[in-house]
Amino acid sequence: MSDKIKSHHLGRKAILYVRQSSAHQVMHNQESRILQYAMRDRLCELGWREIEIIDDDLGRSAAGAVARAGFDRMVAEVCLGKVGGVAAREVSRFARNSRDWQQLIEMCRVVDTLLVDQEAVYAPRQGNDRLLLGLKGSLNEYELDLLRQRSLAARYEKARRGELIVAAPIGYVKTADQRLEKDPDRRVQEAIGLVFGKFSELGSARQTLLWFLEQELQLPTRRANGDLVWWVGLMLNPIPYVIDKGSDLSRYTIGFDAEVPRGLAVGARPAPDWAEHSLM
Numbered sequence: 001m002s003d004k005i006k007s008h009h010l011g012r013k014a015i016l017y018v019r020q021s022s023a024h025q026v027m028h029n030q031e032s033r034i035l036q037y038a039m040r041d042r043l044c045e046l047g048w049r050e051i052e053i054i055d056d057d058l059g060r061s062a063a064g065a066v067a068r069a070g071f072d073r074m075v076a077e078v079c080l081g082k083v084g085g086v087a088a089r090e091v092s093r094f095a096r097n098s099r100d101w102q103q104l105i106e107m108c109r110v111v112d113t114l115l116v117d118q119e120a121v122y123a124p125r126q127g128n129d130r131l132l133l134g135l136k137g138s139l140n141e142y143e144l145d146l147l148r149q150r151s152l153a154a155r156y157e158k159a160r161r162g163e164l165i166v167a168a169p170i171g172y173v174k175t176a177d178q179r180l181e182k183d184p185d186r187r188v189q190e191a192i193g194l195v196f197g198k199f200s201e202l203g204s205a206r207q208t209l210l211w212f213l214e215q216e217l218q219l220p221t222r223r224a225n226g227d228l229v230w231w232v233g234l235m236l237n238p239i240p241y242v243i244d245k246g247s248d249l250s251r252y253t254i255g256f257d258a259e260v261p262r263g264l265a266v267g268a269r270p271a272p273d274w275a276e277h278s279l280m
Contacts, residue, residue, distance in 0.1 A: 002121040004129075005046055005085070009114055012084035013050040014043045015074050019057040019093045026059045033058070036089045039118065043087055046116070052077075063144055064097030071100065078107045087116035091133070092140040101137035105130065170221055188220045195219070 018036045020026050026033070043051050056070030071094070077083050086108065088094055094115075095101040108115060109124035115133065116122070122129045158164040168174045171192035173183050182189060194217070198208045212219070 002046065004114060004121050004123045004126075008112075009084035010047045010049075012082060012113075013052055014048040014085040014087060014116075015077060015083050016040055016043060016051060016053045017057075017070065017074055017086060017088045017093055018053060018055040019062060019068075019070070019088070020059060021061045023059045036093070039087050039089050039116075042118065043085070043116065046085075046121070048085065062092070062094070062096040062100070064095075064099060068100075071095070075104060075107060078104070078111060078113050081111045083111075083113050085114040085116050085121075089118050091115065091117050091122075091136050092143075095137070096140050096144045098137060098141055101140070102134075105133050105137070170219075183220075185220075191217075191219055 016037075016039055018033065020029060020033060037053070040051055040053065054070045054074050056073065057068045060066055060068050060070075062068065062071075074083075074086060078086065086094075086104075094104055105115075105124050107113070109130065112123075112125055114121055114123055122133055124130050124133060155164060168180055171183055171188055172180045175181055183192075195208065195212075198211055199205060202208055202211065
């Protein structure tokens, strides 16, 4: 047992905090979750008998962009002085942003609550441990920023090669080798063909929309899971989108929807700043 753990710590309960950052990790990284739950055995070895597991934040990022009910409940319990120690397999599970991390450390210092991970026990009231926890928090935040930068750089390089296709325009499908092909559904082809035919005839996306509304015709779209959905009436507003996205598939553009300075319309980023690549 660590000499930092005193009888008054063991007289209060310990909280084991379990978190994974995304639903994908929850589904596919089950071994990581098993290892996190196994931290309960370490708390038992350290002397705690009353152990509460908080796993409300499975699938929630600790970057600070989303609310975490489990983390908030844990901090509230610490503030009430009911907790002798809070544990996680790695301290990065607690927080990957300075605000939440410093809040947790400060509350633990005030009420004399220990932090425990798989390697060590930290006492925030001790200067060296508080310094070490501060460094770990900064490194965790930096690591997240570094991973994000690498991911964005890889994504942009893929876009520069014309290989990044996030979602296929209506009327097209994305193949396994990242190419765009017309939807094999004949009804979809005919519906999209009718949109462009009427647009050529009437000369305006608005007039095309009004004609579709008058005729109460249907247009296709796909949900994120790939299911085909048909809708009618006033929900036909994507007609300008269909025309815009499908009118020039030979040009690959990324960056059009980036933020623009105040006073410019959304999407008004100068064309030379776009990354354009041929898909032909």
